[in-house]
Each structure stands twice: as C-alpha cells, then as structure tokens.
Amino acid sequence: MKRYFLEVAYKGTNYHGWQIQENAGSVQDTLQRALSKILRRPIQVMGSGRTDTGVHALQQFAHFDIDELGASSDFLKRVNAVLPSDIGILDVREVAPDAHARFDATWRSYRYVIGLRKDPFEDGLVWRCFYELDVPQMNEAANLLLRFDDFESFSRVKTEATHFRCKIKSAKWEQKPNHLIFHITANRFLRGMVRAIVGTLVLVGRGRMTLEEFEGIIKAKRRVEAGSSAPPQGLFLSEVLYPVHIFV
The missing domain is CATH 3.30.70.580 (Pseudouridine synthase I, catalytic domain, N-terminal subdomain)
Incomplete structure (x- = not known):
C-alpha cells in the first residue's frame, strides 16, 4: 500500500x-x-x-x-x-x-482579503469594507500576537481543541491600491481564529480599540472580549509546509 x-x-x-x-x-x-x-x-x-x-x-x-x-x-x-x-x-x-x-504539517498560512472598492468580479472572494482604516496601527496590534502563545480569546467557544496554544510566526497587513491583505503563519490554528483576529484588528484600525485593549483581549482568554468575526468569504488557506523528508 x-x-x-x-x-x-x-x-x-x-x-x-x-x-x-x-x-x-x-x-x-x-x-x-x-x-x-x-x-x-x-x-x-x-x-x-x-x-x-x-x-x-x-x-x-x-x-x-x-x-x-x-x-x-x-x-x-x-x-x-x-x-x-x-x-x-x-x-x-x-x-x-x-x-x-x-x-506532519509544520507551518500553515492564511490570508484574509479586504476589498476597498466594489468589484463585481470579486464577489464572494473578499470582504467589502469601506471604513477608514489605520493600517500602521493594525500592524502594531498584529505584531502583539507574536508575544503570546494562548489564543483562547480568538477561538470558537464550542470546540474539540484540548488546548489553545499556537506559535504564530508572522502576522502583518499588506496595503494594496484596492485591497488590504492580512497574512498570518502559525504552527496550528484554532477554529475561527483568523476571522476573529481580523474582525478585532479592524476595530483597532477604525479607532474603536486601543493597542492596550487589544493586548488585554489576548490576555483575557475569553472569546466574548474580542470583536465579531470577519465574514468567511475573504479568508484563504494559502500555504501548508512539510518537512522535505516525508516525500519519496
């Protein structure tokens, strides 16, 4: 076999x-x-x-x-x-x-795409978001994620997970002319984790949450403290990496 x-x-x-x-x-x-x-x-x-x-x-x-x-x-x-x-x-x-x-997967990467204008060819593939967003502030908040390893605040409440620890390798926003793209790489992800992070980071970008409050949400380890999840259509599993030795 x-x-x-x-x-x-x-x-x-x-x-x-x-x-x-x-x-x-x-x-x-x-x-x-x-x-x-x-x-x-x-x-x-x-x-x-x-x-x-x-x-x-x-x-x-x-x-x-x-x-x-x-x-x-x-x-x-x-x-x-x-x-x-x-x-x-x-x-x-x-x-x-x-x-x-x-x-055997060592790293998994997701990207989340926010569309900054109405484009009919992107229907179902982006979150159309017309808020004024402070991208540098969102990146400051995203960088805070790398300091922690417990992300219960961004996990679904009903989950089969036995623990909420994840090692986030990178997390950043990329500014494009008509898009904002969030890239995140970790060894594992919790159910609903990326969408919850994105939804909360958007609150930071809108000026409705400070960096201190964002950090406090991570420390609280309670999903109710974080923002609403971003809609699913903007989320893509973008890369999965494995050790070379498993391939024949």
Missing part, C-alpha cells in the same frame, strides 16, 4: 467547509466521491486541516492510500475532469507510508 499527498485548491463558496457533514456538501466528500469513481474503489482522504463554510484554499493538502496510482499526469487529468469547476487537484506526490497530511 502506498500513500499519496494531493495538493488541492478550491473556492469554498458552495461548500459547508472542508470536513464531511451530514446533509451538507463539503469539499472532502466531493473529493472522495471523485477519487472513488476514478480509482474504482472506496477512497478516504485526510486533510491538513479544516476550513469553515465559505472559506477558500489556494493550497490544501490531503493524503490517501492505494496500492498503485499509475502515471500522475494521467491521474490528474482524469480526476480533474470529474471534479466540479470550483475544486482542482494541482499535484499528487508519493510520500512515506506513515506521512500524515495533518500531523
């Missing part, structure tokens, strides 16, 4: 997140159905992590097992022909038999 990693991209608008759910379409279920059809046997995939309803992925990874896959180029053509237009398999690579898409 061989193990393979799939590199997947998807537009999450029409899905209730990555993970399989009863009576709701998910990316994972759609992918498993396509793989099972092409490979003519039941296939189960394990993703590098969950994305919520309406959230997108520029790079998601998932692993699955099969005796022999055959030529990767032929496999990619066949499975992409079966998948809907909003899900694409970018690559497939054989990995070590014990490699795990979720547990």
